[in-house]
Amino acid sequence: MSETVAKSGYDPSYIERRWQERWMETGLYKTDEDPDKPKHYALTMLPYPSGDLHVGHWYAMTPSDTRARFMRMNGHRVFFPIGFDAFGLPAENAAIKRGIHPYKWTMSNIENMRGELRQMGAMFDFDAEIVTCLPEYYRWNQWFFLKFLEKGLAYRKEAPVDWCPKDNTTLAREQVIGPDRRCERCGTPVVKKNLAQWLFKITDYADELLDFSKIDWPERVETAQTNWIGRSTGAEIAFEVPGYGPIEVFTTRPDTLFGATFFVVAPEHPAVEKISTPEQAGEVRAYVEKASRMSEIDRTDVTRVKTGVFTGAFATNPTNGEEIPIYAADYVLLGYGTGAIMAVPAHDERDFEFAKKYGIPIRTVIAPPEWNGEQLTEAYAGEGRMVNSGAFDGTPNVEGKKAVTDWLGERGQGRPAVTYRLRDWLISRQRYWGTPIPIIYCPDHGPVPVPEEDLPVLLPEDAEFTPTGESPLKLHEGFRNTTCPVCGGPAERETDTMDTFMDSSWYQYRYLSPHYDEGPFDPAEGESWLPVDQYTGGIEHATMHLLYTRFFTKVMRDLGLVDFDEPMTRLFNQGIILGEDAEKMSKSRGNVVNPRDFVNRYGSDALRCFLMFIGPWNQGGPWDGRGIEGIARFLRRAYSLAASSESSGTADPKEMDRRTARMVKKVTEDLEAFRFNTALAALMEHTNYLLAVRDRVGEAEWEDTLRTFILALAPFAPYHAEEMWALMGQPYSVHEQGWPGWDESLIAEEEITLIVQVNGKLRDRIEAPADVSEEIARDLALASAKVRPHVEGREIRKAIYVPGRLVNFVVS
RNA sequence: GGGGGCGUAGCCCAAUCGGCAGAGGCAGCGGACUUAAAAUCCGUACAGUGUGGGUUCGAGUCCCACCGCCCCUACCA
The missing domain is CATH 3.40.50.620 (HUPs)
Known part of the structure; x- marks a missing residue:
């Protein structure tokens, strides 16, 4: 037995401490640069150095690590770096409140978290670490x-x-x-x-x-980004304001132009002050002042009654020369479009509400179906033919959009335009x-x-x-x-x-060569590793960070720094780990789980596995303090398999081989698809089985089976697997072994249980050879004493046979 | 208002192409071990799948309507 193996039984904290040191000494997690292996760049979002790793960090990082370890055992050279998103407000607040310099505060937090990250047992390559608040990093931001x-x-x-x-x-x-x-x-x-x-x-x-x-990202993220960018097509139209000049509006509905009965500018619009008439100026100024103090959230609260103020000025509708009143109202936002709109109350809900409140005429210009000229009681945003629109009357509004835009274009009063919700x-x-x-x-x-x-x-x-x-x-x-x-x-x-989002927009490149001083990253390393193959992180970054980093990569491409278009090929979003009360963890709720307590008590492997076992990773879920006991029990049982392997039985190992093959297949497929919870369930099931049969099979078969099990366990519980591997006298390290395969032909059962239904109701189960033909299956089923009473004397109208599964008789 | 997700046993969760509702775990119960307890081991009960329709020989799974919870987003002209 190797001297590195625990001498006195099972003690996770002892096991973990020892292997942690050994891994460090031997540089086990130094990145493999073997050019003959396919590369795999696995990335988990870098943490903010708040002081301690909380359970949310563990929840985000350890499954990501398990996946990276799996890829490594699968023959890839894997790059799995970590770093610290070290600039930001909390450090400055600490400085203001407690007089600690942000640098000192941040670096001491980092020092602490480094230790905790090592304890986690992840295969991070700490040589690639970055700290964004160091000049060697932020120099490249500049x-x-x-x-x-x-x-x-x-x-x-x-x-x-x-x-x-x-x-x-x-x-x-x-x-x-x-x-x-x-x-x-x-x-x-x-x-x-x-x-x-x-x-x-x-x-x-x-x-x-x-x-x-060019990317394989969750639909949700793509939808979120698409909505965030918010591309809309329409027209820009100039409205002449006598005594001031033209004010441009953006609209997606140029077809409703004849129905514009008023005009609205955002309170912050530069024209507001200039166009306000002396009589209205005081009221306008008061309104603008009030609006400036209101939050974006309040201003954009849909349920709020719309307010506005008449400026005293008028704008000329380019189609019919009508003078329409100009209001300043906070439901129009300066940052979108041109910060001014033509208001068409008949066909826009918001304008309708506003017009009602201020007694502004509402003129229908798109006829709803079955419309016979009556006043609308609510805005109609659907399709229809144009009415009250001069020469355009009768035109379907969909065509009218282009027709009106073209007409404006000829007269130099408008043009097609695209607007984005996205701001710079x-x-x-x-x-x-x-x-x-x-x-x-x-x-x-x-x-x-x-x-x-x-x-x-x-x-x-x-x-x-x-x-x-x-x-x-x-x-x-x-x-x-x-x-x-x-x-x-x-x-x-x-x-x-x-903005600190700057730091995280390109950090994946800096990891490749954190101390390189001739550019943001070493091109040779980039050639070898980029782009990121698998990114994991929280969904909350769907629109900010994940959009910024895509933007950055495209700019870097245009600068000639990289030759691809997207920073991360695949993305997986994990869910949120909740407190025991199923609420978001927060200090004020008092439901925060401190990982340290559980690491000390059960070990890192138990915490890792428990977080992966809790449920589907993308779903998150509540913490269950008692549930971790079950995992600890599982790891102990697994350990005991290697700790005392006396097998001298003579039973046929066929069933054991078959179950091993099935376990390997299940764990492999689950890991590929990030289904850590069911992979662990398969490992548990297998452990239970192995404990039951261990002294019934021969030694050689047993050791073979056990080795396979340890390999499959290794990505989940790296310490336990390493210890068990050593206990078996296998060469260091289990993490440098290849991932086990399986023999598909072993997996099929020879005997199957066919279920027999009559009219869809279960009547019997019969044993049959796996390759039983439909005819024989049917005969076997009909021969069953439990089935016969239900079919006798009735006409069998149909018999459904699902190979290997069931026979169903449909009787009259 | 818009988008997405989730409702299966007391609890967390499984269930392949629609085919025996249960893989795994927690808690419970019974037993073994123990002077006793803890730990450990062995063995067990428990739901017809949020509600109402529909399709089908057959629905947790597909379709429609609704209810509940969660997340994101929101006056975007």
Whole structure:
């Protein structure tokens, strides 16, 4: 027996500690670079270093690890890295509240989590680790920013942000709390304020991002992204406003143009102030002020009664010259379309409601079926022929869309247009703990990019965190004051930092060569490993992270960095692990499960297996503190198979071989399809069986069977499998063995149980050879004493035979 | 309002192309071991599949309508 094997029986914590050390010493999980093997890049979403690994991390990572281990045993060279998404607000809050520097706070959390990750027993290659808050990482965020700028994909624009008037600072979205939108720190209601911010032109790629033909992702994610991008086609139409000029609207319903009886602009629309008449100006200003304080959520609450204010101005309907009143109303959003709409109450629910409230005429221009000219009682959005539409009367509205657009086009008053719900990605954050945006503002040369060779722009360490939360970079003279790269004159640095989604948009590339300093990643490594073959993570990232990383990859392709279009070929979304009360785990509910308690008590393998056993991985489910006992029992029983293998029986091993083959097949197919729960059930079933037969079969057959079982167990319970492998005197390591195969011919049973039904009701079960013919099966069934009474004296109208399964007689 | 998911035993979950409702686990019950208990081992009971229709020889599975729970999204012109 090997000296590395436990000397005194079963003790998971001892077993696990010892193998963890051995694995580290021997570099077992260093990435295999053997070019003869097919590559497999497995990736699990990187964690935020909040301090400890919680059970949600275990739930996300250990099945992912099991799958990666399976691929490894299946002959692939597998790359399975891990890292830390280390920039972000919590670190800065800790600094403000407790006076700990974000760097210190983050790095000590990482230190702690590294240990916990090792304990997990995952095959992470820690040599590939990345920490996004280190200059060697964020330098490349800055580099990408410069590339985006060169390509015209980064630009600066005034954009509304949440602003706390008391603290004099902008707030991140998550710092604005409550339904009445108050500042997290001082409780002051926040307002929207326009600030110059940096954006990435993700909208340039909107159409390409709608194409999912090159990836195998869950339907849900594709649907979510499609809806998020929200492509709609229609027309842009110019409405002349006397004394001001034209205001453009976007509409998907140019066919209803004759029914536009009023006009609405968003409260923030630049025209509002200029077009308001002196009599209305006061009321308008008050309304705009009120709207600016309202949250996006409130403003977009559909159940809210629509409000608006008349500006006193009118717009001219280009079709009929009608002067229609212009309202400012918050149900029109500045960020969508042109921020102004033509309102057609007869054919738009929202406009209908508004018109009713403000007594605006409602004119039907698309005739509903059976319509005879009466006033509509609700908006009609369906199809029909155009009416009250001048020369277009009688045209089916579907054709009318194009006809009206063409007509406008000839007169220079409109054109076909496509609009997206997707906005450009606003990356500026008025925060300290993020990647500095590499821009310098020169009084003479404006915004100037920091030259590539001057990267990285380092975050100054000696930042001061004031309780006001204002970004320390703004107050840091040494950081802010610099010289212009163009003229050398005094200039100021950009003090905003980047959105942390920037970090996670390309991290899968950095893993390949975390310390490479000639580019974001080593092209040779990229050649060898990219793209990611299997990504796993939570569904909550469906629209943000997963869209950003697709966008990034497409830009990288256009920069010539990669030669493919999509970052991750396959994606699997795991569910959410809930508390024992089936509610989301949270400190306030007091239902948080600490993995450490269970690791200490039952071992990592038990926790791993339990989380995989709880149910389908994509479904999530509630934690059951007692359920883990069952898993611990299973692992102990499995261990006992190897710990005392005295088999000297003489029974025919055929049945054992058959069951082994079936187990291997089941586990293999389940692992391919991420069905960890049923794979484990098969392993349990097999364990129960092996315990029952172990002293009935010969030693050679038994050891063979046991080896196969250990191999199949290895991806799930890496420590136990390693220990059992060693107990059997097998060479280190079980994780470097090949995945067992099976003999399909062994699997088929020789004897089957046929069920016999009469009129669909079960009447008997009969034993028959597996290859029994229909005729013989029928005769056997008819011969049954239990069946005969039900068919005797009746006419058998039909006999259904399902080979190997059943015979069903349909009788009168 | 839109999109998606889930309802099977007291509980978590299985059930291949529509073909015996039960693989696995928890809890329960009975027994063995023990002075006793825990642990362990052996053995067991328990549902007709959320509701109502339909298709079919046959429905947990397919179709229609509804009920309940969960997730995402939402005035997108």
